[in-house]
Amino acid sequence: MRPLALVLLAVAAPLGAQMGGGGGANARARLAGRVPEAAIAAVDSLVRAAQADDLPTEPLVQKALEGAAKHAPPGRIVEAVAAHADQLRQARTLLERSGGPPPTAAEISSVAAAMVRGLPPPLAERIVAALPDEPPGPALHAVADLAGHGFAEDAAVDLIVAAARVGLRGLRLLDVATAAVHELQRGATHGEALASVRRALPDVPSPPKPSPDQVNRARRPHPGV
Amino acid sequence: MSELDPRIHQVLDGELPLERLPPELQATVLRLERAAGLLRAAPAPGSVTGPVLAALRRPRGSRGRRLFRWLTGRHAVTIAMRPVWSLAVAAVLAAVVLVPTHGAGPLLGAQEGIAQFVGHFPGARSVDVVGPFTDWRSGVIPLRDDNDDGVWSAVVVLPAGAHEYMFVVDGERWIADPLAGRYVSDGFGRQNALLIVRPAGR
Numbered sequence: 001m002r003p004l005a006l007v008l009l010a011v012a013a014p015l016g017a018q019m020g021g022g023g024g025a026n027a028r029a030r031l032a033g034r035v036p037e038a039a040i041a042a043v044d045s046l047v048r049a050a051q052a053d054d055l056p057t058e059p060l061v062q063k064a065l066e067g068a069a070k071h072a073p074p075g076r077i078v079e080a081v082a083a084h085a086d087q088l089r090q091a092r093t094l095l096e097r098s099g100g101p102p103p104t105a106a107e108i109s110s111v112a113a114a115m116v117r118g119l120p121p122p123l124a125e126r127i128v129a130a131l132p133d134e135p136p137g138p139a140l141h142a143v144a145d146l147a148g149h150g151f152a153e154d155a156a157v158d159l160i161v162a163a164a165r166v167g168l169r170g171l172r173l174l175d176v177a178t179a180a181v182h183e184l185q186r187g188a189t190h191g192e193a194l195a196s197v198r199r200a201l202p203d204v205p206s207p208p209k210p211s212p213d214q215v216n217r218a219r220r221p222h223p224g225v
Numbered sequence: 226m227s228e229l230d231p232r233i234h235q236v237l238d239g240e241l242p243l244e245r246l247p248p249e250l251q252a253t254v255l256r257l258e259r260a261a262g263l264l265r266a267a268p269a270p271g272s273v274t275g276p277v278l279a280a281l282r283r284p285r286g287s288r289g290r291r292l293f294r295w296l297t298g299r300h301a302v303t304i305a306m307r308p309v310w311s312l313a314v315a316a317v318l319a320a321v322v323l324v325p326t327h328g329a330g331p332l333l334g335a336q337e338g339i340a341q342f343v344g345h346f347p348g349a350r351s352v353d354v355v356g357p358f359t360d361w362r363s364g365v366i367p368l369r370d371d372n373d374d375g376v377w378s379a380v381v382v383l384p385a386g387a388h389e390y391m392f393v394v395d396g397e398r399w400i401a402d403p404l405a406g407r408y409v410s411d412g413f414g415r416q417n418a419l420l421i422v423r424p425a426g427r
Binding site: 030058059062063065066067068069070072076079080083084106110113114116117137138141144145148171174207209210214215217218219220221222223 | 358379383409413419421423
C-alpha cells in the first residue's frame with residue numbers, strides 16, 4: 001500500500017468510527033487495545049443491542065473507554081455500560097411518552113445525561129411534558145443545577161417552566177438557574193432566591209461570550225492521533 | 226585668443242589706410258572684412274513666439290487621455306528620505322511579513338463553543354483534561370502552567386452540549402474539577418465534572 005493511502009486510512013478510521021456512532025465493528029475496533037480483552041465481547045454485545053434498538057451507541061463506547069482509562073476491572077466496565085444503556089432506554093421512553101416526533105439520538109443522550117445527575121424520572125417527565133416544544137436537555141440540566149444547590153425539586157421545575165413561558169429558551173434556561181444560585185451566594189434563602197429570580201423574569205444575565213483572545217488561543221482536540 | 230595688432234584695429238576703425246600696413250597685416254584685415262560680410266548676410270534668427278503659442282493652443286485632450294499619457298510616459302520619481310526613516314520603514318515591512326498574526330484562531334462551527342479548563346495543582350509535572358472529547362485519553366489536551374504558579378489552563382474548541390471530564394495529574398491522579406459546579410456519577414465509584422458548552426455565536 002502506498003504511504004499516502006496509509007496516511008488516509010490512519011486519519012479516516014478514527015474519524016469514521018466517531019461519525020458512525022461507534023456501532024458494530026467500529027466499536028470493537030475502538031475498544032481493542034484499550035478495554036480489557038475480557039470485557040470487549042460483553043461491551044460489544046451491549047453496543048449491538050443498543051444499535052438494534054435505535055439507541056445512540058457512542059455514549060456506551062465512551063463509558064467503556066472511560067472505565068478502561070480509569071483502570072476499572074472488566075466486570076465493572078460491563079456493568080457501567082449496561083447501566084448506561086438502561087439510562088438511554090429510560091430517556092427514550094420518557095421522550096416517547098411526552099408525544100411528538102420520534103426523539104433523535106442527541107435528544108436521548110441529552111436527557112440521559114441530565115437524568116444521570118440524579119433527576120428522578122417522574123420529575124424529568126414533568127419537565128418534558130410541560131415544555132413540549134423545547135429541546136429537553138437544557139431545561140433538565142437547569143433543574144438539576146437548582147436541585148444540586150439545595151432547591152426543592154418541585155420549586156425548581158416551577159421556576160424553569162415559568163421562565164420558558166415568558167420566552168426564555170434553550171441554554172437561557174441555564175442562566176435562570178445560575179441567577180438563582182447567585183442570589184443564594186449573596187445571602188438569600190432558597191425561597192427568597194427563587195422569588196427574586198421569578199420577579200426578574202425574563203431579565204436574567206447571560207454569561208460573557210468568549211473573548212477574541214480565548215478564541216484565538218483555543219485548540220481543537222484530536223483524540224484519534 | 227591671440228591679440229590683434231593695434232594697427233589692424235586702426236584700419237578697421239578707418240583711422241589708418243589699409244595700404245599703410247605691411248602685406249601680412251593687410252591679408253588679416255581682408256579676412257576679417259570677409260567674415261564680417263558673411264555675418265551681415267546671414268538671415269536673422271526667427272522668433273520663438275510662434276512655435277510656443279502653437280504649442281499652447283494645441284487641445285489638451287480629455288482627462289482620461291492626459292492621465293493615460295502621464296501613466297505611460299516616463300517620469301523621474303524621486304523620494305527624498307532620511308536614512309533613519311528608510312530603516313524604520315524597512316523594519317515595519319519586515320515585521321508585517323515575518324511576525325505571525327494573532328487573529329488567525331480556529332474557525333468555530335455553528336454548534337461549537339469555547340471551553341476553558343483551569344485547575345490549581347502546585348508542584349504538578351503535567352495536567353491533562355480528559356473526557357469523551359479525547360476518547361478519555363491523556364495527552365490529547367495538556368494544560369499549561371506558563372508562570373510556574375501552579376495554575377494550569379487550556380482553552381479548547383468543543384461541540385456545544387454537555388461534556389463529562391476529569392483532570393489527570395502527573396499521568397496517574399484522576400481529579401474531578403473542584404470548580405466545575407456540576408458533577409455526575411461516573412459509574413465507577415467516582416464523580417465526573419460536567420461542563421455545558423454553549424455555541425460561541427450565541
